[in-house]
Amino acid sequence: MKAAVFDSGIGGLTVVKSLLEHNLFDEIIYFGDTARVPYGIKDKNTIIRYSLEALEFFKNFDPDILIAACNSVSAYAIEELRANAPFPVVGVIEPGVLALKRRSIPKNSDILIIGTKATINSGKYQRLLKKEGFFNIDSKATGLFVPIVEEGIFEGELLDAALRHYFADTKPPKAVILGCTHFPLIADKIRDYFGSETILIHSGEAIVEHLEREFEVKKRDKQCSLKLFASESPQNLKKIAGLWL
């Protein structure tokens, strides 16, 4: 089984990491739109246009499924991708919400969604969580974490200052949805900040559960082959993959 994984840049490698750990595919074709990243500060129409262009690239590989690893794409472009793709398309937002639902926490729990401006402004996580009965939902665009992670900063003063900048007035929630590809890389620091009681929802793990449940994708016997493509500096993507995967 062949999966296409789409992201705005390098961040989607956190989702690839989960897919590889669970060895769900024979082959993964990854495309990061590194020439036009970040998507998270762009508007809906631009994100849809870029996503449909990426879809044309993926069609050359005839994948069995397209996974939009990028939360900003999942927020705005899933319907358009589905309408134009000859294969199933899955984003990370619905799987994230379902993963939280399966934690069976009370519906009045405080839930915090963090992501890019596009993801938070789309209101998609908020809508789906409300549909599941959650009503104490807070959301914050925490875009500064993206360049911090891309700088390879996973701890230290700068990250601590950004955590305080965003969360000084936030009381520890029951759960935090890491609604951005980059945030799993600073998950430990986010958990340290809020305390060990706080549940973190990680898009990569959520999508693995979703694929196993909804698409009956099973662990493979042989190792998955990974092909990496980028719209700019593919060698940099490969270097980051070497560090992160």
Ligand code: DGL
């Ligand atoms: N991949 C994006 C996301 O998950 C983060 C980086 C960007 O803004 O493009 O929303």
